[in-house]
Amino acid sequence: MRADARAKRAQIIAAAMEQYRTRPASAVTMEGIASDAGVGIATVYRHFPSRAKLREACAIGFIDLFDEFLASTIAAFDAAPEEQWEQFVWRLVDYGVGMLVAELAAEIPAATDVEAAAARERFFAQVSELLEKAAAHGLVDPDLTPAELAAELIVVTRPMDAQFTELFPDVRGRLVRHLLAAWRCAPAV
Structure with missing residues (x-):
């Protein structure tokens, strides 16, 4: 792939990730992504x-963003477990874990793309390791x-419409804090 084509592809993925992160799924359109990426709709297609x-590419992009952060969280975890765990959860929330709905749900068949399937497996293996440490x-x-x-996390953090967000601006944060509390249990002996 030519350098300019790679750059346009990256622009499209970045625009799509931002839309999936900040808008309800029903408000995300290929035309809107094209506009935000500064390319024509034909280029997107x-x-x-x-x-x-496109969603699969976004999931791979999300996982790529998290690889280094996840590795450093695991490495530093035992020194400050609660702090590392909460930073990890809040980073997932801030980066828009909701964009991974189709790629991370266990009930959905494995991705047909080999790269996506490998990225998904790698991500789940690292998250499993972190969950063991957290447990x-x-x-x-x-x-x-x-x-x-x-x-x-997807259920409590998915983007809401503007009217709901205006009425309840702190609901996402409250729900994530509820989840953090609900996940707690007695340490393993």
């Missing part, structure tokens, strides 16, 4: 012939799976 392919410190139930963690 040339790179991503379907919404599913050892009583921060989560030992039976909490990466898919359940993602699903619960």
Whole structure:
């Protein structure tokens, strides 16, 4: 792929990730993504012939963003478990874990794209390792799976319409704090 084509593809993914992160799914359109990316709609479809392919690319982009952060969280975890766990959860929330709905839900068949499937497996393996560490410190139930963690965060953090956000501007933060409290249990012995 030519350098200019790679750059346009990256612009499209960045615009789509931002839309999936900040807007209800019903408000995300290929036309809106094209506009935000500064490209024509035909360029979007040339790179991503379907919404599913674009969402898959966004999921890979999200995972790539988190690889280094997740590794450093795991490495530093035992020195400050509660702080590291909460930073990890809030970073997931801030970056828009909701964009991973189609890619992370356990019930959805594995991605057809080999790269997406490998990224998903790598991400889940690292999150599993982090969950084991968190469970050892009583921060989560030992039976909490990466898919359940993602699903619960997705439900409480998905973007809301503007009117609801205006009425309840702090609801997302309150719900995440409720989740953090609900996940706690006695440390494993």
